[in-house]
Amino acid sequence: MTKEFVFKPIGYLRSCYPDKFGVPRQAGLVKKAYSELQIAAEFQPEISLQGLEGYSHLWLQFVFHLNSSVRFHAKVHPPRLEGQTMGLFATRSPHRPNPIGLSLVEIIEIQKDTLVLAGADLVDGTPILDIKPYLPHIESKPEARGGWATDVQKDEIQVEFSSVAMEILQKWIERTGKKELPEVISEVLKQDPRPVIYRGFESQESPYRNKHAFRLYDGDIHFEFTTKNHVIVFDILF
């Protein structure tokens, strides 16, 4: 018997990533990416959050609300595999029969009805269905195998800022008070946010394929991969 379920978000994550492009592909990869989750009043946060202060991390369950395609594909193309396919349920792809995601994030602070979190891999405005504390004494499995995701070895990407970008970044930090911006930008770029189709053109003179930008808060970070393992931030607009 097929049953349908209706869920109601408990809140919406306010994150530093206005667009999908640039969002890290897993939680915890950009440790200083801060976000906030205000729990809706109807879920009585003043009572329902009691006890959470003892935990350092929590699981976010959310909806991939910006998914455009609703067609089911049993095989997907994880960006780490540069074009190869993998069975959907062996991946963390956003494109699933039920577009529900799971991210482990750090709890920085609890301010009344609002949680300040770090390390989320979600677009600003993502609907959160539930939060659950991470139980290290049960859920931590240091002996666990990582499957194909850990078999793929990647060289570390070096991130450089041009002098122009550095100057603007400094002004941006002064205006916002966000000292973590250089680290967040570097960590995002170290994950190579480019879709697979834009990789491999590093030595070619093609601004369409080589020059990209991702959005962070109210800024646009313009970057170019000069080689497979080197990226330069050449401009920042805000």
Ligand SMILES: C[S@@+](CC[C@H](N)C(=O)[O-])C[C@H]1O[C@@H](n2cnc3c(N)ncnc32)[C@H](O)[C@@H]1O
């Ligand atoms: C690979 S998924 C992993 C998410 C989660 N950690 C999981 O395993 O379920 C992360 C990607 O989902 C995409 N994404 C993030 N928030 C989204 C949203 N609200 N709707 C659709 N896609 C989103 C971004 O492109 C991000 O890089």
